Every structure is written in C-alpha cells, then in structure tokens.
Amino acid sequence: MTTKDTSKHPCFNKETAGSCGRVHLPVAPKCNIQCNYCNRKYDCVNESRPGVTSGVLQPFQAAEYMDKVLEKEPRITVAGIAGPGDPFANPAEVLETMRLINKKHPHLLFCLSSNGMGILPYLDDIAELGVSHVTITMSAVDPAIGAKIYSWVKDGNVVYRGEKGAAILLDRQLAAIKGLKERGIIVKVNSIVIPGVNDDHIVEVAKVAASWGADIQNIIPLKPTADTPFAELPEPTGELIVPLRKEAKCFIDQMTHCKRCRADAVGLLGDDQSASLCGTLQACSK
Numbered sequence: 001m002t003t004k005d006t007s008k009h010p011c012f013n014k015e016t017a018g019s020c021g022r023v024h025l026p027v028a029p030k031c032n033i034q035c036n037y038c039n040r041k042y043d044c045v046n047e048s049r050p051g052v053t054s055g056v057l058q059p060f061q062a063a064e065y066m067d068k069v070l071e072k073e074p075r076i077t078v079a080g081i082a083g084p085g086d087p088f089a090n091p092a093e094v095l096e097t098m099r100l101i102n103k104k105h106p107h108l109l110f111c112l113s114s115n116g117m118g119i120l121p122y123l124d125d126i127a128e129l130g131v132s133h134v135t136i137t138m139s140a141v142d143p144a145i146g147a148k149i150y151s152w153v154k155d156g157n158v159v160y161r162g163e164k165g166a167a168i169l170l171d172r173q174l175a176a177i178k179g180l181k182e183r184g185i186i187v188k189v190n191s192i193v194i195p196g197v198n199d200d201h202i203v204e205v206a207k208v209a210a211s212w213g214a215d216i217q218n219i220i221p222l223k224p225t226a227d228t229p230f231a232e233l234p235e236p237t238g239e240l241i242v243p244l245r246k247e248a249k250c251f252i253d254q255m256t257h258c259k260r261c262r263a264d265a266v267g268l269l270g271d272d273q274s275a276s277l278c279g280t281l282q283a284c285s286k
C-alpha cells in the first residue's frame, strides 16, 4: 500500500485548506436512517448543503469523473464519499468505487462520512482499501434526545422508531469509533447543533466521543431545510456555536472551518467548483 501523507486532508488540517482540495463522489443515494433535518435532492448549482448533488454516479462513472476532476483541479488530495445518502446503505457501490480509485490514483487520501449505522461489517474492508479518514455524524449520546433527531433507523429489513431506534444507532456509532481507531483510522465526529433539541447536550457528545477514541469533533450549526420537521427552527449563530466549541475543546480537538458541503463538493474548501463541474458530473452519470 502506498504511504500517504494524512496531513493533506483540508478538513482535518486547517493549515492545508488553502492548498489541498477534496472531491465528494456521489455514489451513495440511499440512507438507512432518517434525520429530521435531512432533505436529499438533486440540484445543479442552487443549493450548497449536505445531501444535495447534481447527480448520482455508478462506481465506473465515479472513476471516470475522478480523472476529469484531477485534470481540472490537480490540488485535489482527498477522494471522499459523503452521500447523498449514507455510504453503508450502499456498501457495494462505495467499496467498488474506492477500489477503482485506489487502483488509478493510489496517492489520494480516501475519506468516508457516515452515520455509523451500517459501517461495522465493513471495517476491515475500509482499512484494507487504505481509507485514512472517517467521519461519524453523532449528535446525541442519549437515546431520549436521539429520538427527537431521528424519525427512524433501519436495521436490515426492520425499522425502529423512537428511543429504541436511537439506542441501536448510538451503539453502532460508538462501536464504529472504537473499531476504526483499532484499525488506525483518523476519526472525526460531526455533531449537528439543533436549537432546543440538543444544544445543551453537545458537550456531552464531545466527552463521550473522546472517551471512545475519536480524534476531532466538528460542531456544525443546523441548516434548517424546507420540507423537514426542523424547517422552522432557527439556524444557530456564532453566539451559540463558539462557546460550545470552546467547552467541547476541553475534551476533544475542534474543527472550526467546516463549509457544510454538498454531496458532490469539489475543489478547495473556500473555492468550491461543484457548479462549474456540474455538467461534467452529469455527463459522466449518463
């Protein structure tokens, strides 16, 4: 396996954000849970937030698209998969994509972003494929609070709701953090701050994430989105977020430069090119 410089991930290392870019390959349309803030849709350039993409690619299409992206933006150092659903609700597509990219571009860092629900059976595959960075989105460590965030959780063919679903998800997330760390993978925990739901619980999430070995936390303000149960909630401002990050930093390092990117984000964090590459992605998806 090629030795990679793991410091060249712009999300995990702020110093490299101006010189190293990432591409999100949208190969994972399905999800195995439903968060009350999520509305996934296909959109070319109008919206910039997680879950939005201008198209979905098959693995071989993602490999072609990757070639084209690198021609246009050679500063890309990271190939990531962040949806538009969850990578491990689409494991065959995700692993095949990683295999193809690994074969053609072994110098790239590989990154996955997941809710953690379905990742456990694939931990060894992830490690063998050389995935160096994984994000687990965990916004509650108390099932009573989780039950307000997730409307359902699907385990195989069974759908769980309420605290039972939130408890299953939490168990998987904690086991995922532990299993990833046992395999030497760098782990970030994304925690969405939802006013009136978990804002006074986020520091507890930081404590628990740290105790299970996570390396860094990314406290992200909710982006209220139309046609979701949280559409009418206020978007948290710095007044709420900055003190939370300060308190959470006592337990775990903090990411402070997240751009809440699309599922087809591409380029430097501060210079996203998904709009200009929208046509390229759509051409590859046909």
Ligand code: SF4
Residues within 6 Å of the ligand: 031, 032, 033, 034, 035, 038, 039, 040, 051, 083, 084, 085, 086, 114, 115
């Ligand atoms: Fe949406 Fe991600 Fe939640 Fe799935 S895990 S419902 S894709 S935000």
Ligand code: SF4
Residues within 6 Å of the ligand: 010, 011, 022, 218, 257, 258, 259, 260, 261, 265, 269
């Ligand atoms: Fe990085 Fe945040 Fe964008 Fe993910 S959403 S690629 S963590 S800046």
